[in-house]
Structures are given as structure tokens and as C-alpha cells.
Amino acid sequence: MRWYIPYGNPTYFIWLAVALIPLMLGLLYGHRFRWCQTLISLFFLILTFGGPNWHTGIALICYLAYQIVLVGAYSHYRQRKSSANKGWVFVLAVVLAIVPLIVVKVTPAIQSGKQSIIGFLGISYITFKVVQTIMETRDGIIKDYHPVVFAQFLLFFPTISSGPIDRYRRFVSDYQNVPAQKDYLDLVQTGVHYVFLGFLYKFVLAYFFGTVLMPQIQFAALMAHGFSWYIVGYMYVYSMDLFFDFAGYSLFAVGISYLMGIKTPMNFNQPFKSKNIKDFWNRWHMTLSFWFRDYIFMRLVFFMMKHKTFKSRITTANVCYIINMLIMGFWHGETWFYILYGLLHGCALVVNDTWLRYKKKHRDKIPHNKLTELFATFITFNFVCFTFLIFSGFLNTLFFGPSKF
Known part of the structure; x- marks a missing residue:
């Protein structure tokens, strides 16, 4: 089996097309096969974190267990009695939630570029989801905590590596319901449009700016030894590459989410x-x-x-x-x-x-x-x-x- 960066290889989309068929058929006829969605997520998580990346997969599993227990403990504390809302408990929960991310971010600076063994692709975006869940639990907005649903929220594979960052209540609302057939067909149409637009952005425009133009301008700027108009050219080319690459990825994530009946929010708007x-x-x-x-x-x-x-x-x-x-x-x-x-x-x-x-x-x-x-x-x-x-x-x-x- 080959191992893939999410949306980094056209072959990845062939796997997606095959894997999503049973889930899409179920949604089309009014059924959300949650077991199927779980299996699909596990399959693509293995594609991303398996093989030579197995150590990051272990880190992901340990991190997930840690955060599920942490959020579960804080949710239990808040539900124990209405007055259980001490500020120091909340602050402690948030700090404990972000400690793994801080370690991952600080390690390269301390150890001369060496990556932390607890790091994995997407740890920042999952941490953001955890922190917002703790904060909304503290605010009383989230009252019910379901570990399995929370794990599905954190590990929703279309968005796991780089977002978009969904909100727990919005995700749960989609996950626990099935759209009407007409609404789902609209979602499919929009999702397919986003996927093809993502191909244009990421594999055509981002390739042109990032792979064709950027190395040439970068080399010319370096050869100029100091300030030159090549730096200005690099500025615009890099900006276009950054936008089309990231916007293309985000369109893939949103489009695939729509095909799965989950209306993940958009990440870019011109x-x-x-x-x-x-x-x-x-x-x-x-x-x-x-x-x-x-x-x-x-x-x-x-x-x-x-x-x-x-x-x-x-x-x-x-x-x-x-x-x-x-x-x-x-x-x-x-x-x-x-x-x-x-x-x-x-x-x-x-x-x-x-x-x-x-x-x-x-x-x-x-x-x-x-x-x-x-x-x-x-x-x-x-x-x-x-x-x-x-x-x-x-x-x-x-x-x-x-x-x-």
C-alpha cells in the first residue's frame, strides 16, 4: 500500500471516489451509515499516518485518548452541579489541552530543528477544536458530551491536516441528521463543483506559480545579491502560490465534506x-x-x-x-x-x-x-x-x- 499526503496526489481522489460510494448512496436514500463513515475515516487516516509514518500515527492515537479524557473530565465537572464553573479549573483544562501543541511548536527551536516525537500532521487544527469545545462547555453552550461523536469531530478526515476548523455543535448537528434528498443532491452538486475548482487552483494555478515561476524568480533574486525587482516579483508570485495552494486544499476538504453530508464552513472568500x-x-x-x-x-x-x-x-x-x-x-x-x-x-x-x-x-x-x-x-x-x-x-x-x- 502507498502512503499519501491528503489531496497531494490525484490517486488519492480515486480512493476517495471508491470509498465514498456506499456512504453517498445511503445519504441519497435517507440513511447515514455512521459505521461506514467511521471505516472510511480509519482507512484514510491509515493512508496518511500509516507505513513509514507509523510513529505519527501512534502519536495521534495517544493524543486523541488524552484529549478525549481531558474534555470528558471537564464536561463531567461542569455537569456535576450548576455552580461548578471555577475559573482556575477552566484555565487548567485549556492549558492542559494546548500543552502538546506548545511542545511540538517549541521543540524545533530548542533542539536545532528536530521535530517532536509527539507531533503529527494536523495537531494544530485538532487542538483548536479541543480548546473551543472546552470554552463552549464552560460557557454552557455545549451541555452534552459524547466521546465517540467528539472523536469523529476531531478525526473528520477531510479537514484533519489543515482545516477548515469546524465548530462542535455545527458538526454534531450535521452528523446526527440526514439531509432531505433534494438538499443532499444540492450538496453533491456544490461539492463536486468545489472539488473541480480545487483541481484548478491546486494542480494548475498553484503549480504554475509555485513550481514553474517561483524557482526562476527566486534564483534570479539570489543571484542579484541584495535588493532587486526580482524580490518584488517573488512577493507576488509567492502570494499567488500560497493562496491557490491553500484555497485549493480547502476546496477539496469542503467539497468532500459536502459529499459526506457535512457542511464544513468555507475557508476563503475572494x-x-x-x-x-x-x-x-x-x-x-x-x-x-x-x-x-x-x-x-x-x-x-x-x-x-x-x-x-x-x-x-x-x-x-x-x-x-x-x-x-x-x-x-x-x-x-x-x-x-x-x-x-x-x-x-x-x-x-x-x-x-x-x-x-x-x-x-x-x-x-x-x-x-x-x-x-x-x-x-x-x-x-x-x-x-x-x-x-x-x-x-x-x-x-x-x-x-x-x-x-
């Missing part, structure tokens, strides 16, 4: 048409952006306002913007270019809010038409591409060498 940086984060990697907004930014704002950390709500929001985006930068990796990427976006959100407040106050003095909207889109697009250039690490290689920082 992000390069954004008119400002906040609009961009409402369009780019949306499930990650909304996760950080709901479970970090909003909770930081609430905490600081409750404890009156700052007198001004504007100052509170600005500080939380920067902290939120810095955490996102650190999540990508402990290198200066990831951290600077997060810092720049945090500062950009602060500037954006300041401008929007000023614009609202002086709306009569500031023109607003198609031309100004186009200019705003142009500025946003180029700012985003510049931060993607930093994010790529290419400047680090160009000016410091591959072994520095």
Missing part, C-alpha cells in the same frame, strides 16, 4: 478583493481568523474590560488586536519573520480601526466612490503581499542565509 485589512481577515483563512477572533481576541477584550486594565475601550481593543495577531504569528513558528508578520497585521488592524473612526467622523470631507474603493483594494492587496513576503522567510534566506535566525 480575499484579494478586500478593501481593508479587517475585511481581508473576514475573507482569508476564515475559520482560523474567526477562531482567533472568538476564542482569543473577544475573550481578551472581555477580560481586560472586566478588570479595567485600560480606561479606554479603544486602547483595550488595540492592545488585544496586537496580542491576538502576535499569538497567530508565534503559532506559525518561533522565527522573527512569523512574529513580525503577526505584529504587522496587528498594527494594521489598529490603523484600520483608527481610520474607520476618523472616516465616520468626517464622512462629509472624505470622498467615497469606485475609484477610492479600487485604491483601498490596491493598498490592502499590496500590504498583504508584502507581509506574505516576510512570512515566506525568503528575506531571511536572502540577507542572512538559510541557517540564520
